[in-house]
Amino acid sequence: MTSPSLTGELAAFAAELPFPLDPFQCEACAALQSGHSVLVCAPTGAGKTIVGEFAVHMARAAGGKCFYTTPIKALSNQKYNDLVERYGRDAVGLLTGDQSVNPGADVVVMTTEVLRNMLYAGSDALRGLSHVVMDEVHYLADRFRGAVWEEVILHLPPDVRLVSLSATVSNAEEFGAWMETVRGDTAVVVDETRPVPLWQHVLVGKRMFDLFDPKSSAGKIVVDRDLQQYIKQREAADRMNSWSPGPRGRGGGPRRDFRPVPRPEVISRLDDEGLLPAITFIFSRAGCDAALAQCVRSRLDLSDPEQFDQVEAIIAKHTGDLPRADLEVLGYWGWREALHRGFAAHHAGILPAFRHTVEELFVNGLVRAVFATETLALGINMPARTVVLERLVKFNGETHAELTPGEYTQLTGRAGRRGIDVEGHAVVLWGPGVDTSAVAGLASTRTFPLRSSFRPGYNMSINLIDRMGAAESRALLERSFAQFQADRSVVGLVRGIERNEGQLRKLRSQIGDDGFLEYMSLRDRIRRRERDLEQQGRSDRRGAAVAALESLRRGDVVAIPSGRRQGLAVILEPDATPGDPRPLVLTEDKWAGRVSAADFPTPAKTLGRMRLPRHVDHRTARTRRDLASALRSTGLVPPGRERRGTRSKGADDRELDTLRRALRSHPAHSRPDREQLARIGERMVRLERETEKMRQEVAATTNSLARVFDRIVGLLEERGYVADGEVTADGRRLARIYSEADLVVAECLRRGSWRGLGPAELAAVVSILVYESRQEAGGLLAATGPTAPIRRAVGETITVWSELRTDEARHKLPPTREPDLGFVDGIHKWARGDGLAESLLASGDQGNALAAGDFVRWCRQVIDLLDQIHNTADDVEVAATAAKAVRAMRRGVVAVDSA
Known part of the structure; x- marks a missing residue:
């Protein structure tokens, strides 16, 4: 049904839709029809892609x-399948x-990436291009x-209308202002209304509570009082039950035996409440697989027997080959059994054919519970009635960190079809440690700022120079x-510098005497x-402690001078790691572990030696007890505590x-108002340092990308x-x-390293430049x-990389990955x-x-690089071998359901 306010192509487009357009869709489409580029920011599931489909309609018209x-x-x-369904297979590529x-x-x-490569190559396919839709543009x-x-946005011809579709970001206006500067007139349309309202809950054991108090006033976050009271009662009961006779449950000690509700019971509870289909986000692949295994072992069955043939047909469609x-x-x-019972796992470690089967079954309501990692939240159209979060902490590649409000919003955005x-x-x-107030804060915060990750690299720089020269590339x-x-960000720093300079002028006028500033400079230099x-x-002192630890041998007896481990200790395993030795020791009170220079304010001295068995299993209590007894029986006595720092290092320093x-001897030293003026002078010194630091930040920030580009060009020259x-x-080879x-690939091709x-x-050789282990491998291996x-060939490739790393360090460029x-x-x-x-089995x-x-x-990534x-290879033999390698690899699971 067409709204009376819609005109032209927008009216024709809207008439073909089975539903009326939302206000934000109308606004964005109208701006596009008027010749503007548009940036649309709206929540997951709000219907942003309708604006992209209108761009398709406009181009065709x-x-x-x-x-x-x-x-x-x-x-x-x-998206290809969606557009084929609308316009036919012949009209869409x-x-x-x-x-x-x-x-x-x-x-x-x-x-x-394909469009970026077209732009760099000046592809003929760009002729006649009037509109480009960039879905999920927050990926930048x-x-x-x-x-x-950003490369695409910057390189597209100015007459191309750009439709940018993004999740809700808190700095949409900033992004839109930048788009305006580089693309011309750009309309920014922001809609923060979820098309389907979202209710927040907490499941404590088998009881479900609302997160927010329904009686709380608008704009004020209040956690449901029944939820808070029940958690307090639960924690008190757990404390009572966790105390039993005996150590750690066998003689008088606390036990920490909290067990979460089994996953099948959680799913059954959701089913009872009518909350399926559900996606349970578990932030590890092993956790997803374990959840699925739990459900398979249980009696859980969410299937409808009448849908058996339909499920089987979809499985065969994706896996029949x-x-x-x-x-x-x-x-x-x-x-397959799990799918027929209505549940599945979904993560990047699963075969693509299996993942696509799960996605199609879930969208069609044939699988009702999926255990997934957060990768499912990144764009795949797989909404559910309910989203379950098992934990609010995830591993971010470096450490376990709490979810941000943006991540929480993105994950829960899947809920509500x-x-x-x-x-x-x-x-x-x-579970223990879950703070309901923190959960409420996550659920009620809508901050997800978009931060650019744009940095020039070798390929980008060479393509820029080839297309427009170095000067225009810098611009x-x-x-x-x-x-x-x-x-x-510089604007704020410049304002801060101006503010500080004004305060410095006032403070200088209060001191009035340049001679006193000289006196303050002397005091600052002394400090x-x-x-x-x-x-x-x-x-x-640390250097001496490190050297002493590095020299220790197995069986040496030393004294740990202070701290919890104070007393005698015997060296079980020496460690001569340069700069940070951590020998394994056993102390006289039966503790075994590694010590470091931090445990020795004064260098360790060998007090004597102890004979040790050839094999010492320090993990067994009996071994620790026997060795500690032998250590005490040596008769060695730790020396008295040594006094540290009895003489200041500055006591005989000539400059000081x-x-x-x-x-x-300075005249100002005898002034009666010296200390009063000194306090003003100290404020001046602090302000001057702060101001200088801000000036350095401004200098480092201004034209920072252009300076990196200049360093890259220097290395390439x-x-x-x-x-x-x-x-x-x-x-030109590097450009492709x-x-x-x-650059490592280009160098290896130029040197003939892969002939x-x-x-x-x-x-196999090319894989070392693509593959990245999920775990730290502990340094580069020898060429194996x-x-x-x-x-x-691996040895030569590593040599090329090593030489490049040396050059990158000299040019102050980020290092190429090992x-x-x-x-x-x-x-x-x-x-x-x-x-x-x-x-x-041979991988991993x-x-x-x-x-x-x-x-x-x-x-597939190796295939892409081999292609x-x-x-690009000038060497006919290497080029032919790469083509043969691609054909050899495109078989079996690598060829099936390629997506």
């Missing part, structure tokens, strides 16, 4: 082209890293792939959103010299002595990729390599591999034709076989 870009292949496939369907169509769906905050979005020999390896039968559910539900599972980088945000000497003294004499401001033949290790390899060997040619050898054996086996089981970290989904993902090598 005007006889132009529209490119619809998404951040990941799965979303591209999803699809371009992803490994798929090309009808690329000459007037409407083409593609990943954002992604530190690995975010730069691609999988080699039968691989099904056992993939755990197919247990996975538009057109199906009247309301959505978010359920947090309570373009200064127009990036990253620099825009940096320059905005800094004393501080430097004290730091030097601490450093010297000179400064002190100059201070005492040294290596012959740029000469006299022009891109060389080697540089899109990889995190782009003489077979297809499987080339795949199953064949001599692989070992030789090669990772964890995939060499596995991909070699796969590319030479071995089975999936053998290839998985520290003896753990790689998950099937990870294996396929890494294989680039095939298209």
Whole structure:
């Protein structure tokens, strides 16, 4: 039904829809129809893509082209299917890293990287382009792939209308202001209303509570009183039950035996409340798999027997082409049984064909409970009635951190299916340490600022120079959103500098005498010299303690001078790690563990020696008891505590002595108002330092991206990729390599490091520049591999990388990531034709076989890089070998359900 206020193409477009447009959709579409670019920020499920589909309609109506870009292949496939259903297969194309369907169509769906590559190559496909839709544009905050979005926005021809669709961000106006500067007139449309209201709950044991007090006044966050009271009663009961006779439950001690409600019972509880289908977010793959296994072992069954054939048909559609020999390896039968009972797991470690099966079954209501990692929240159209959060802490790649309000909003945004559910539900599972006030804060905060991750790299820089020269490239980088945000931060710093300078002028007028400023300078120099000497003294003392620990041998008896471990200790395992030795010791009170220089304010001295058994298992209580007894029986006595710092390091420092004499002889030293003026002077010194620090920040921030670009150009000139401001033949090869290790790849091709390899060997060697272990491997391994040619080529590749790292350090550039050898054996086996089981076992970290989904993902990334090598290598033999490697790898699970 067409709204009377809609006109032109918008009225025609709206008439084809089975539902009326929301106000924000009308506003954005009207702006687009008026010739503006638009930025639309709205919650998940609000219907932002309608604006993108109107851009497609506008382009077709005007006889132009529209490119619809998404951040990941799965979303591209999803959008392609939507548009094919609307306009027909002949009218729509699809371009992803490994798929090309009808690329000459007037409407083409593609990943954002594909469009970026088209722009750099000056592709003929760009002719007639009138509209570009950038779905999930908030991805430009992604530190690995975010730069691609800004590259596209900056490089698109000025007459192309840009439709940017984003999740709700708190700085939409800032992003829109930047878009206005680089794209011209841009309308910013922000809608913060969820299309389906969201109710927040906490599940404590088997009891469900509302998170917020229904009687609380608007705008005031009040946690439900019944919930708070029940948790207090539960905690009090747990404390009473946790005390029993005996140590730790056997003789008088507290027990910490909280057990969460089993997952099948949680799902059954939600089912009883009518809250299925549900997605339970568990922030680990192993946790998702364990949850699924729990449900399979239980009696939980959420299925409808009448839907058995429908489920089976969807399973067969996605997995029918999988080699039968691989099904056992993939755990197919247990996975299939779970689907028929209505539940599944979903994470990146699962085979893509399995993930896509789960997605289709869930969207069609045939699977009603999914256990997923947070990757499911990143764009896949898989809404539920309810979202469950087991924990509010997740591992962010470096440490376990609490969820941010933005992450909480993104996860719970899946709850509530538009057109199906009247309301959505978010359920947090309570456990010890869960603060309901903190949960309420997460649930009520809508702050998700968009921060640019844009940084110039080798490939980007060489393409910029090739297209527009170094001077225009610098100007373009200064127009990036990253620099825009940096320059905005400078505004505050400049104001701070001006404010401080005004205060300094007032303070100088109060002192009035330049001679007193000289006196204050002397006092400040003395203070800094004393501080430097004290730091030097601490450093010297630590250095002596480190040297003493490094020299200790097995069986040496030392005295730990202070702290909880004070007393005698025997060295069980020496450690000579440079700078931070941590020998394993056993103390006379039976404690075994590692000590460091921090435990020795004075250097450790060997008091004597003890004979130790050849093998000492310090983990057993009996061994610790016997050794501690033997240590005490040596008769050795710890020396008395040594006094530390009895003489200041500055007591005989000549520079400090000179400064002190100059201070005492200065005329201002005898002034009666000296200390009053000194306090004013100290404030001046603090303000001057603060002001200087802000000036340095301004200098570092202004044109920061252009300075990085200049350093990159300097390195590329040294290596012959740029000469006299022009891109060389080697540089043009680098311009066509899109990889995190782009310059290493280009150097290896130029040096012929990969000549003489077979297809499987080339795949294995190339993998070290793509693969990244999920666990720390503990440093670069020696050049290893199953064949001599692989070992030789890996060694040469590591040499290229090492030389580049040295140059990057000299040019003050971020280092290229280390090669990772964890995939060499596995991909070699796969590319030479071995089975999936053998290839998985030969891959992975520290003896753990790689998950099937990870294996396929890494294989496809290696294929992508091999394709680039095939298209860019001047060496005909290497190019042909790369093509053969691609064909050898595209089989079985790697070829099925490619998305």
